[in-house]
Amino acid sequence: MTKFTKIDVSSRAKAGKGAARATRRAGLVPGVIYGGKQEAALIALDPRIVARELHKPGWRSRIYDISIDGSKTEHALLREIQLHPVSDAPLHVDYQRLAEGQKVHVEVAITFTGEETSPGIKRGGVLNIVRHTVDVVADPANMPEGFSADLSKLDIHDNVRWEDLKGTEHVVPVQHIPNFVIATIAAPTVDAEEAAEEAETPEAAG
Incomplete structure (x- = not known):
């Protein structure tokens, strides 16, 4: 409601x-x-x-x-x-x-939860948010206040897609790509200075 x-x-x-x-x-x-x-x-x-x-x-x-x-x-x-x-x-x-029975095009915000318990983020992965909002067609009688994305079980290279979002039951996405990506857990980036130091070690030099 x-x-x-x-x-x-x-x-x-x-x-x-x-x-x-x-x-x-x-x-x-x-x-x-x-x-x-x-x-x-x-x-x-x-x-x-x-x-x-x-x-x-x-x-x-x-x-x-x-x-x-x-x-x-x-x-x-x-x-x-x-x-x-x-x-x-x-x-x-x-x-x-809003007229009765008229569906409307709206932009709905996404809230991300579970970041603190995500295995991938705990291992140094980085949350890469592809979409902060999604354009949808909705009935005013069932207008979502927002969507939520649960990150708590995601590891590195895992992602959240449209079908993973909560709160989408009464809307249709405008995006025509099937089950499009919302966010991913990217691999940790390597510090450039650390990489240079490792390259100078005897082991690295061979």
């Missing part, structure tokens, strides 16, 4: 750059909720809400329960955030409205 993150926003009366600047001068972030074969809703929200959600993992697949002026409610995905090039302050946010 999908978990919703509730946020409160206010409505905006006008669109356009001038209205957006006025919203920012009032200390709020202008935004829009679009899609679902409905008219776009112009909104304004507290910048602290945007900053809080950005710092949480998995925000790209989180569904928001947006209360507009304390009355109308929209279910939506946060699709785009425009940030100031210098201060990184949020300038504008776009939400995609």
Whole structure:
């Protein structure tokens, strides 16, 4: 069952750059909720809400329960955030409205566990993460907050593939490569100085 993150926003009366600047001068972030074969809703929200959600993992697949002026409610995905090039302050946010029965394309983050008990990592292997996220098509009613990859039994040269991830039951990957690689345990690298010293020893010289 999908978990919703509730946020409160206010409505905006006008669109356009001038209205957006006025919203920012009032200390709020202008935004829009679009899609679902409905008219776009112009909104304004507290910048602290945007900053809080950005710092949480998995925000790209989180569904928001947006209360507009304390009355109308929209279910939506946060699709785009425009940030100031210098201060990184949020300038504008776009939400995609979710319609009943409509499947959506989302980017889901992967959490890696068991690194401290992985035999390969204990032997000096290095975790090589090929994908931190996976693009999938999902039903909003069963939206995953994230996927997890268990490394606890992996040795050197072992890998984690799509079918090894937990939490993928209700989604379809966009990637067309069958059972693609998520991460591998690579062999330990040899320090260049140590290799040079070994080459200078009598045994190495023959």
